[in-house]
Amino acid sequence: MAAEEMTNSDNSKNVREYSFEILYNVIFNDKLLNNEIERVYQTYDISDNDKSYIKKECTGVIENIESIDTIINEYSKVKTNKLKHEILIVFRISVYEILYLDKVPEYATINEAVNIIKTKKCRNLSGYVNATLKNIAKNKTKNKENNNNLNKYCYFKIVNNDDALTLNELNNLHINYYPYDGKLLFKHTNIYYTDSYKNIINTNSFKNGNIIIQDASSAYLVDKLYDLISEEYDSCQDEIKILDTCSSPGGKIISLYFLFNNDNRDGYFEARDISEYKTNIISENIKRLKIKNMQVKAYDATNYIKDDFEKYDIVLCDVPCSGTGVINKKPDIKLRINDSKTKSLKTIQQNILNVSKNYVKLGGIISYSTCTETKEENEDNINEFMDKNPSFEKIYEKKILSNDDNKADGFYMCFLKKINEHKKLYN
Numbered sequence: 001m002a003a004e005e006m007t008n009s010d011n012s013k014n015v016r017e018y019s020f021e022i023l024y025n026v027i028f029n030d031k032l033l034n035n036e037i038e039r040v041y042q043t044y045d046i047s048d049n050d051k052s053y054i055k056k057e058c059t060g061v062i063e064n065i066e067s068i069d070t071i072i073n074e075y076s077k078v079k080t081n082k083l084k085h086e087i088l089i090v091f092r093i094s095v096y097e098i099l100y101l102d103k104v105p106e107y108a109t110i111n112e113a114v115n116i117i118k119t120k121k122c123r124n125l126s127g128y129v130n131a132t133l134k135n136i137a138k139n140k141t142k143n144k145e146n147n148n149n150l151n152k153y154c155y156f157k158i159v160n161n162d163d164a165l166t167l168n169e170l171n172n173l174h175i176n177y178y179p180y181d182g183k184l185l186f187k188h189t190n191i192y193y194t195d196s197y198k199n200i201i202n203t204n205s206f207k208n209g210n211i212i213i214q215d216a217s218s219a220y221l222v223d224k225l226y227d228l229i230s231e232e233y234d235s236c237q238d239e240i241k242i243l244d245t246c247s248s249p250g251g252k253i254i255s256l257y258f259l260f261n262n263d264n265r266d267g268y269f270e271a272r273d274i275s276e277y278k279t280n281i282i283s284e285n286i287k288r289l290k291i292k293n294m295q296v297k298a299y300d301a302t303n304y305i306k307d308d309f310e311k312y313d314i315v316l317c318d319v320p321c322s323g324t325g326v327i328n329k330k331p332d333i334k335l336r337i338n339d340s341k342t343k344s345l346k347t348i349q350q351n352i353l354n355v356s357k358n359y360v361k362l363g364g365i366i367s368y369s370t371c372t373e374t375k376e377e378n379e380d381n382i383n384e385f386m387d388k389n390p391s392f393e394k395i396y397e398k399k400i401l402s403n404d405d406n407k408a409d410g411f412y413m414c415f416l417k418k419i420n421e422h423k424k425l426y427n
Helices: 015-028 033-043 049-064 065-075 085-101 106-117 123-138 164-167 197-201 216-232 251-262 276-288 331-335 341-357 380-389
Strands: 154-158 175-177 192-194 210-214 240-244 269-272 294-298 313-317 362-371 392-400 411-418
Touching: 015 033, 015 049, 015 106, 033 049, 049 065, 049 085, 065 085, 065 123, 065 362, 085 106, 085 123, 106 123, 154 164, 154 216, 164 210, 175 269, 210 251, 216 251, 216 313, 216 362, 216 392, 216 411, 240 251, 251 269, 251 276, 251 294, 269 276, 276 294, 313 341, 341 362, 341 380, 380 392, 380 411
Parallel strands: 240 269, 240 313, 269 294, 313 362
Antiparallel strands: 154 192, 154 210, 175 192, 362 411, 392 411
16 A cells, blocks of 8 residues: 655745655655656745755665665664654665765754654654664764766767757767767767766757757667668658657657658658656657657557557557666666566556557558566567567567666667558457
């Protein structure tokens, strides 16, 4: 049973109370970290400095949660698996500040922790919280470093402008070409790497729509898919129709749009996702990039649309997944991975694939992808689909493993081509 969701309409809260609210809902109510952070930003009147602090703190707690809990269990009489939820969250925030944020005074951390507990039903335990945190601070680990790598690096592509002009504006940043020594070969796209993510999104080039942020793994899928499309379709045919079923934030279909546009090829592009929240993100990117002829719709990809039967040449299915390939970027994922959730995701993935097969024309291609490395959500899904759908053939498959050397997302992609007529509608 989920815990009671933490919300508070009081705009006078301090930053630790916002962190408490976010982490409580992430850990005990199965909310997504990035969504909760964004919700708090939109709900309360918070300064930019405080927003930055909240994001760093919440991300840092999740990213270092095992180390933090080890410290708590060493000093607390009650272990983490038996602590009251409110006290556990306060302990985790406080230990993170004590061990990882040297600029935060320890007395301030402890005072705020006690003040938060005094507002909860367990207020009678504020003395226990105070004593435990003082003991932890007294024995503070001197050389522990914050290993938070979130959003320190990114890959990007240049659109709507000449590469040289944009790179000239970015000459004060650390920009490099794709650094993987030929492990992934890009034929149609220049991929750039920087360890200055925040600086990139603050440039005029980004704000004016000349840059797309996209991980190298996703960029490779687009490049490889366009390469196959170029072999299948010539410039004389009617406009190509492309559907992205689980699109947000829209990077893949937007990248395909620019590749077609640069080759003076006509196309119909439609981006869908399950909620208006997600489609608003796509629309914001389209607006920033000055794209005028892309359709965006909120729709659940597991629901079949009869009018879309064999309408599209390309259908992208970047399905919801466990996300094990992007734990470095979304550390709260490790709180959610279990057999039950993987099984549930697998069902959704298969449903999306079975619906999407009906949308592809004869000779068309389904692109199935995940940002996870598990066999169950990748190869097993494709093998089951192929066994039941002989009208499709596998024309390309690749798995990219995340590691410290390449810093790319862990990723799986498989392209399936419809080779025979398939008139059985999805039920």
